[in-house]
Amino acid sequence: MAENKISTQPYKGSRDFYPEDMRLRNYIFGIWKKVCERFGYEEYDGPFIEPFEIYEAKTGDEIVNQQLYSFIDRGERKVAIRPEMTPTLARMVAQKFYELPQPIRWYSIPNLWRYEKPQRGRLREHYQLNVDIFGVDSVEADFELFLILINIMQEFGAKENMFEIKINHRELAENIYTDLGIHKKDFSELNKAIDKKYKLSEDDFEKMLKEDVKLNNGQINNIKNFFKNPYPAMQKMKTSGAAAIRHLLKLCDDSEISKFVKYDPTIIRGLDYYTGTVFELFDLNPNNIRAMSGGGRYDDLVSMFLNKKISATGFGMGDVTFTNFLQDWKLIPELKNSCEYLITLWPSQERDFYDRGMELSQKLREMGKNAEMWLDSDTKIDKQLKYADKKGINNVIIIGENELKNNEATVKNLETREQKTLPLKKFLTDLK
Amino acid sequence: MAENKISTQPYKGSRDFYPEDMRLRNYIFGIWKKVCERFGYEEYDGPFIEPFEIYEAKTGDEIVNQQLYSFIDRGERKVAIRPEMTPTLARMVAQKFYELPQPIRWYSIPNLWRYEKPQRGRLREHYQLNVDIFGVDSVEADFELFLILINIMQEFGAKENMFEIKINHRELAENIYTDLGIHKKDFSELNKAIDKKYKLSEDDFEKMLKEDVKLNNGQINNIKNFFKNPYPAMQKMKTSGAAAIRHLLKLCDDSEISKFVKYDPTIIRGLDYYTGTVFELFDLNPNNIRAMSGGGRYDDLVSMFLNKKISATGFGMGDVTFTNFLQDWKLIPELKNSCEYLITLWPSQERDFYDRGMELSQKLREMGKNAEMWLDSDTKIDKQLKYADKKGINNVIIIGENELKNNEATVKNLETREQKTLPLKKFLTDLK
Numbered sequence: 001m002a003e004n005k006i007s008t009q010p011y012k013g014s015r016d017f018y019p020e021d022m023r024l025r026n027y028i029f030g031i032w033k034k035v036c037e038r039f040g041y042e043e044y045d046g047p048f049i050e051p052f053e054i055y056e057a058k059t060g061d062e063i064v065n066q067q068l069y070s071f072i073d074r075g076e077r078k079v080a081i082r083p084e085m086t087p088t089l090a091r092m093v094a095q096k097f098y099e100l101p102q103p104i105r106w107y108s109i110p111n112l113w114r115y116e117k118p119q120r121g122r123l124r125e126h127y128q129l130n131v132d133i134f135g136v137d138s139v140e141a142d143f144e145l146f147l148i149l150i151n152i153m154q155e156f157g158a159k160e161n162m163f164e165i166k167i168n169h170r171e172l173a174e175n176i177y178t179d180l181g182i183h184k185k186d187f188s189e190l191n192k193a194i195d196k197k198y199k200l201s202e203d204d205f206e207k208m209l210k211e212d213v214k215l216n217n218g219q220i221n222n223i224k225n226f227f228k229n230p231y232p233a234m235q236k237m238k239t240s241g242a243a244a245i246r247h248l249l250k251l252c253d254d255s256e257i258s259k260f261v262k263y264d265p266t267i268i269r270g271l272d273y274y275t276g277t278v279f280e281l282f283d284l285n286p287n288n289i290r291a292m293s294g295g296g297r298y299d300d301l302v303s304m305f306l307n308k309k310i311s312a313t314g315f316g317m318g319d320v321t322f323t324n325f326l327q328d329w330k331l332i333p334e335l336k337n338s339c340e341y342l343i344t345l346w347p348s349q350e351r352d353f354y355d356r357g358m359e360l361s362q363k364l365r366e367m368g369k370n371a372e373m374w375l376d377s378d379t380k381i382d383k384q385l386k387y388a389d390k391k392g393i394n395n396v397i398i399i400g401e402n403e404l405k406n407n408e409a410t411v412k413n414l415e416t417r418e419q420k421t422l423p424l425k426k427f428l429t430d431l432k
Numbered sequence: 433m434a435e436n437k438i439s440t441q442p443y444k445g446s447r448d449f450y451p452e453d454m455r456l457r458n459y460i461f462g463i464w465k466k467v468c469e470r471f472g473y474e475e476y477d478g479p480f481i482e483p484f485e486i487y488e489a490k491t492g493d494e495i496v497n498q499q500l501y502s503f504i505d506r507g508e509r510k511v512a513i514r515p516e517m518t519p520t521l522a523r524m525v526a527q528k529f530y531e532l533p534q535p536i537r538w539y540s541i542p543n544l545w546r547y548e549k550p551q552r553g554r555l556r557e558h559y560q561l562n563v564d565i566f567g568v569d570s571v572e573a574d575f576e577l578f579l580i581l582i583n584i585m586q587e588f589g590a591k592e593n594m595f596e597i598k599i600n601h602r603e604l605a606e607n608i609y610t611d612l613g614i615h616k617k618d619f620s621e622l623n624k625a626i627d628k629k630y631k632l633s634e635d636d637f638e639k640m641l642k643e644d645v646k647l648n649n650g651q652i653n654n655i656k657n658f659f660k661n662p663y664p665a666m667q668k669m670k671t672s673g674a675a676a677i678r679h680l681l682k683l684c685d686d687s688e689i690s691k692f693v694k695y696d697p698t699i700i701r702g703l704d705y706y707t708g709t710v711f712e713l714f715d716l717n718p719n720n721i722r723a724m725s726g727g728g729r730y731d732d733l734v735s736m737f738l739n740k741k742i743s744a745t746g747f748g749m750g751d752v753t754f755t756n757f758l759q760d761w762k763l764i765p766e767l768k769n770s771c772e773y774l775i776t777l778w779p780s781q782e783r784d785f786y787d788r789g790m791e792l793s794q795k796l797r798e799m800g801k802n803a804e805m806w807l808d809s810d811t812k813i814d815k816q817l818k819y820a821d822k823k824g825i826n827n828v829i830i831i832g833e834n835e836l837k838n839n840e841a842t843v844k845n846l847e848t849r850e851q852k853t854l855p856l857k858k859f860l861t862d863l864k
Contacts, residue, residue, distance in 0.1 A: 008527035011482055011509075019474035039797070039802075042769065042771075048557065049557075069481075136808055305440045339469065365470045370471075390533040
């Protein structure tokens with residue numbers, strides 16, 4: 001028989017959240033939400049399915065051609081399951097742009113899907129905190145995003161030695177490439193190589209510059225020298241991109257977050273819509289090489305929908321790499337079942353036990369206590385206690401023959417193993 | 433130009449949740465969660481995409497053939513976007529059946545998709561609270577579900593005249609059909625007709641019995657007489673299904689929820705997997721004719737995955753019809769922005785205003801206050817106040833030339849229109 005059964009495994013690269021997994025998810029989302037609201041951000045959400053075309057133009061070839069879950073619906077519309085939230089966000093902002101008070105500070109925690117090879121830190125679905133500001137041109141907005149990111153990390157108990165933010169600027173990077181003698185037509189391939197640099201040996205990086213980007217030896221040497229000590233080139237550049245990143249670095253240096261932020265020209269970001277500052281948050285644990293969060297300025301995205309240029313900056317932070325971070329640094333506290341009481345049911349066919357137990361359960365619930373009642377009248381009390389123990393319910397209430405007769409309850413604390421029998425009335429008054 | 437832009441509308445039948453919509457969603461979900469946890473239920477979740485086959489057998493023809501969003505993934509797997517949560521739940525229970533403490537009391541609020549014609553109370557996507565118990569055979573479990581449903585309704589402020597639960601039993605219904613002279617082969621068509629009865633005139637119902645179910649006049653008369661007064665047939669039936677529903681009705685009658693629950697043989701439920709008690713929650717407002725919630729016992733579903741019969745009962749409650757209910761009965765309270773303070777930025781190129789404002793913002797945040805800071809140094813204070821007003825931020829803080837010099841802040845309450853200037857230190861101490 002068993003071989004005819006349907007598999008109980010979830011779809012490849014996706015997750016089942018059992019109650020203990022869900023507690024962790026709720027813990028993480030809870031802190032994400034709390035910190036975002038602390039900075040005045042409001043929560044929004046959009047649909048899981050979007051028209052295909054909103055990803056087509058700006059989301060990037062790799063995602064659209066290799067990773068997108070897209071299909072034709074029963075009404076012949078080409079649609080896609082969202083692989084990222086920013087196009088939905090831009091669509092929503094464009095839709096009500098003239099009604100919405102500005103600046104717009106919004107956050108969301110959507111579930112996103114990409115057809116990837118499942119591996120550590122990367123699944124086919126993940127949840128991603130998205131935090132964005134629309135309508136602030138200046139780098140003070142990017143600085144605020146850094147404050148939020150670092151506040152989130154600190155709220156989880158992360159310390160200075162555990163993470164850092166690396167920043168770059170798209171325009172500055174292009175200015176520098178030009179100064180290094182690279183032609184504009186090679187920027188895109190060069191960015192691809194630089195984006196992979198952190199995973200490559202020096203030789204392999206050089207090989208990529210030669211074979212894929214097709215740079216000559218002089219250009220390659222310039223690139224290599226630049227990466228050895230990138231600060232001077234950034235400091236002396238006289239363009240608005242360079243000025244912006246210097247201003248941003250100054251804001252960081254003058255504040256309590258200075259130790260967490262540094263300029264790093266290897267930060268590229270894969271998405272096509274970035275126009276200015278880009279940044280990524282890294283785990284300093286070498287086991288966790290992938291960025292936990294990334295973002296930047298995308299002042300042009302809304303123009304897909306609206307004949308208007310709207311400045312925007314934001315970041316995303318995925319739950320899979322972030323959970324790895326918390327696990328590796330042992331930052332996950334014990335997360336308990338929210339249920340505080342199990343009202344056991346005395347094994348008896350007499351209806352009174354059930355009625356008394358139900359009455360007490362309802363009283364506890366009315367008092368705002370979470371209380372579960374045992375319903376099967378055939379189960380030994382011992383087994384009910386074991387159940388409470390296994391589920392992490394701290395208090396067990398027993399109403400046996402004597403307790404029923406005397407209007408009493410025996411209350412057992414499974415942590416301290418303390419047990420006492422007391423009048424029901426007193427038990428309830430003590431709780432208040 | 434504008435005609436080349438991509439549409440800003442969400443995919444047909446789906447919703448954008450702007451911050452004010454999200455506040456309502458969070459309000460509803462918050463109460464759903466609170467009540468479920470009050471009864472000891474733990475939250476779980478599963479993936480948005482599932483293998484097609486878990487819906488194929490038991491979810492029902494209409495959903496699978498006409499409404500399911502299914503497609504072939506890039507690895508040639510046939511998959512579907514979940515149209516309901518119960519098959520995922522059964523899969524998860526089967527997967528860890530031997531490790532999970534039992535009974536299993538779980539809830540979830542998944543987003544579900546069905547390709548339907550969008551209309552009032554029905555969209556292509558909706559959120560649905562799912563509440564289920566596995567491992568309790570007796571109707572005390574169904575009774576507990578009613579308590580939860582009614583507790584939810586009361587928590588939202590719903591009164592006796594606003595809603596009711598109607599119950600039936602699959603086996604009892606079949607026993608009664610047999611007694612009325614209907615053949616087993618006609619049960620399925622008869623159920624379809626009865627399921628639509630509430631939308632039909634008496635004549636149209638009769639026509640359906642004749643033409644679709646193909647009953648003769650004697651059978652039709654029996655059915656009509658039965659529906660005129662169904663209680664006696666239920667009361668006298670001597671089968672386990674009848675005994676179960678009488679026991680359940682007795683539990684209700686003996687409790688505080690008696691006024692909300694009644695036997696109604698028109699309750700059928702469309703899903704194929706129900707095996708015993710079935711029930712639906714109705715709005716008593718005639719504008720809102722559709723059931724807001726439905727459920728029942730499905731003791732056989734887990735056997736799709738596991739060679740084992742596991743008793744189960746549960747219900748689902750969709751957010752679209754439920755929101756209509758709250759709106760029509762005017763049960764939605766004012767839901768405010770969680771941000772309490774706007775720290776304005778004095779329009780000046782002097783950096784000190786920004787620095788002082790940022791320092792104060794961070795202090796407020798450290799004290800657990802939600803505070804937003806204005807970042808653009810070119811905006812008139814009046815415009816900043818209007819922004820706060822429009823967003824429902826109650827308190828505005830102004831640090832102008834004098835305040836900066838004297839270490840003060842002007843605090844304005846936008847509700848009471850009160851305004852005072854006081855030393856920064858005193859402002860912060862008063863807050864504590």
